[in-house]
Amino acid sequence: MRDYEDLPRELKSKIEEICELDPYGLSPKTLYKNIYxxxxxxxxxxxxxxxxxxxxxxxxxx
Numbered sequence: 001m002r003d004y005e006d007l008p009r010e011l012k013s014k015i016e017e018i019c020e021l022d023p024y025g026l027s028p029k030t031l032y033k034n035i036y037x038x039x040x041x042x043x044x045x046x047x048x049x050x051x052x053x054x055x056x057x058x059x060x061x062x
Contacts, residue, residue, distance in 0.1 A: 001036050002062055004029045011058055018051055035059045 015028045036059050046053040
């Protein structure tokens with residue numbers, strides 16, 4: 001797993017945008033770690049984390 005700080009800027013920006021809208025104050029690092037370490041299909045994880053499947057794919061393949 002890559003360190004959050006080492007992610008491409010575009011991917012970090014997408015994660016940060018999502019977290020800015022989170023009513024519970026989820027941190028970008030936590031969202032990244034949770035998605036990266038979770039198992040399941042991209043679609044299922046996208047439903048669980050309320051993000052686009054393309055973001056899950058980008059995180060998993062990074």
